[in-house]
Amino acid sequence: GEDVEQSLFLSVREGDSSVINCTYTDSSSTYLYWYKQEPGAGLQLLTYIFSNMDMKQDQRLTVLLNKKDKHLSLRIADTQTGDSAIYFCAENRNRDDKIIFGKGTRLHILP
Amino acid sequence: DSGVTQTPKHLITATGQRVTLRCSPRSGDLSVYWYQQSLDQGLQFLIQYYNGEERAKGNILERFSAQQFPDLHSELNLSSLELGDSALYFCASSLQDEQFFGPGTRLTVL
Numbered sequence: 001g002e003d004v005e006q007s008l009f010l011s012v013r014e015g016d017s018s019v020i021n022c023t024y025t026d027s028s029s030t031y032l033y034w035y036k037q038e039p040g041a042g043l044q045l046l047t048y049i050f051s052n053m054d055m056k057q058d059q060r061l062t063v064l065l066n067k068k069d070k071h072l073s074l075r076i077a078d079t080q081t082g083d084s085a086i087y088f089c090a091e092n093r094n095r096d097d098k099i100i101f102g103k104g105t106r107l108h109i110l111p
Numbered sequence: 112d113s114g115v116t117q118t119p120k121h122l123i124t125a126t127g128q129r130v131t132l133r134c135s136p137r138s139g140d141l142s143v144y145w146y147q148q149s150l151d152q153g154l155q156f157l158i159q160y161y162n163g164e165e166r167a168k169g170n171i172l173e174r175f176s177a178q179q180f181p182d183l184h185s186e187l188n189l190s191s192l193e194l195g196d197s198a199l200y201f202c203a204s205s206l207q208d209e210q211f212f213g214p215g216t217r218l219t220v221l
Contacts, residue, residue: 033210042212042214043154043201044113044212045209045210101153101156103154104153104154
């Protein structure tokens, strides 16, 4: 497809793991990103993965990349109330050198 | 704090008017990007400048224009404003591939 796809909402209980999935458009995209947007704030780069990797771990965050299926996921371990935000997946699309964002997944934390 | 600053934080104006949004990139970053975030369209890339020159164009309307000045700050000009232009406008800057976003300017067109 031509759009970066993400599910719009995810609810997770505090302490559980959250997994946010994304499908991107261009199998030759070089960088894939996860951004976090907290209420009333700008976007903050959480993590990124280069296309020659299939996994990247950074503290509570794990990014998995499946290039064949153009699928990217972000796993947040031990989800906390401060993780409540909108998470955007983005790709640096190789064919036109543009950054394309998904519509964002709103993560809601249940007590 | 990403190091990218945007002014003003909020802007309220009427249809048909023209506004200018300003962005100061992180020190040393040569690229500036403009994005529009609205409820129905999500986050959309508008335009990119690199060291004063236009580098890439996204879904930017003809009523909108931008420029990057010699000191690398950038302005996004929005004219003949319509109700549908109400959105959050983000600026981002980068030196290479990683983009750092400013806090955004919320534009409300009444």
